[in-house]
Amino acid sequence: MEITAGALMEIRITPADVGKRVSVRRTVSAGEGGPGFTDVVGVLVSWTDGVLLITRKSGETVRIAESSLVAGKVVPSAPARRRGPAATFEELARASARAWQPLESEPLGDWTLRAAAGFTRRANSVLPLGDPGMPLDEALARVTAWYEERSLPAYVQAATGAVGTQEALCAQLTERGWVREVSAEIRIASLAPVADVDADVSGVALSRDCGDAWLARYGKVADPAVARAVLSAGSSVWFAEVAGKAIGRCVVDGRWAGFAAVEVAPEHRRQGLATAVMAALARQALSEGASAAWLQVETDNGGARGLYDGLGFATHHAYHHFRAADS
Numbered sequence: 001m002e003i004t005a006g007a008l009m010e011i012r013i014t015p016a017d018v019g020k021r022v023s024v025r026r027t028v029s030a031g032e033g034g035p036g037f038t039d040v041v042g043v044l045v046s047w048t049d050g051v052l053l054i055t056r057k058s059g060e061t062v063r064i065a066e067s068s069l070v071a072g073k074v075v076p077s078a079p080a081r082r083r084g085p086a087a088t089f090e091e092l093a094r095a096s097a098r099a100w101q102p103l104e105s106e107p108l109g110d111w112t113l114r115a116a117a118g119f120t121r122r123a124n125s126v127l128p129l130g131d132p133g134m135p136l137d138e139a140l141a142r143v144t145a146w147y148e149e150r151s152l153p154a155y156v157q158a159a160t161g162a163v164g165t166q167e168a169l170c171a172q173l174t175e176r177g178w179v180r181e182v183s184a185e186i187r188i189a190s191l192a193p194v195a196d197v198d199a200d201v202s203g204v205a206l207s208r209d210c211g212d213a214w215l216a217r218y219g220k221v222a223d224p225a226v227a228r229a230v231l232s233a234g235s236s237v238w239f240a241e242v243a244g245k246a247i248g249r250c251v252v253d254g255r256w257a258g259f260a261a262v263e264v265a266p267e268h269r270r271q272g273l274a275t276a277v278m279a280a281l282a283r284q285a286l287s288e289g290a291s292a293a294w295l296q297v298e299t300d301n302g303g304a305r306g307l308y309d310g311l312g313f314a315t316h317h318a319y320h321h322f323r324a325a326d327s
Helices: 089-098 136-149 167-175 191-196 212-218 224-231 273-287 302-310
Strands: 003-005 009-011 021-028 036-048 051-055 061-065 069-074 104-108 111-115 155-160 179-190 205-207 237-242 246-253 256-264 292-298 314-323
Touching (some): 021 051, 021 061, 036 167, 061 167, 089 179, 089 246, 089 256, 089 292, 136 155, 155 167, 167 179, 167 314, 179 191, 179 302, 191 273, 205 273, 212 224, 212 237, 212 256, 237 273, 256 273, 292 302
Parallel strands (some): 009 069, 256 292
Antiparallel strands (some): 003 009, 021 069, 036 051, 051 061, 104 111, 155 314, 237 246, 246 256
16 A cells, blocks of 8 residues: 655655655654664665665665655666776675685575685685575574585675675575675776776786795785685686785686785875786786776775776676684
């Protein structure tokens, strides 16, 4: 049933719209001046017992009392980007998983449990692409036990913000007390403009191996053997280095070139070294037949986001790591 709230604002959504992208307006307390309003846009993931759960593109899930609604409507999905390659969420999720492989993995229905002795959350989290083949609470209990056997915290990597992403799962994890720790954007771009950028690549050395100096600059390594095993896995892996100054990594996988670990020594920043590293890796990837690029950048890394803006990367979706509260 459509509920009308005044002549100008109407609630045009119902529980039948669960799963759709919606925009709602609700009342909030505004002190003595009377109630104010706030708007929420996201995917309506549930509407039960008088409470709506809406997951925003950022991954945040908002609880809204049905009684506070004054307006609501279904809104179309975000318009297609005007630049960069076309890509589905699942295609990118699988390409990025192949580019950052764990030391061990185990299926749980359509989910994949991944572990790499704690080296990065990406290699030590569940990739839930599909149905775990059992009720969610049972699946999460198995996930937690699997990671406990390896003395690791239990993480689930879930995505938001594109067609086919996992807003409902994010909301369900939040409801069960799982804590969202880190969020990142998956960005994509055409590869040729990255390769053609005006940059001096003469000082960039490319190698199939990451040496001690490369790992030292990466700086997130407790066990070099584990790090090398994860970083060297992929269909065609390249490491870039400007001696003592900057590093980068690229995995060529079909049409995709996946960039990661672009790091510049603090005293050498703002000298174009990150751009040179990206350009050198992009040229190598082009020579192997790739045409599209992707990368991951944490949402609070303003410097890197500015660099990738300048190279033409646009956000495709976001992903989030949820940790079991008692892990």
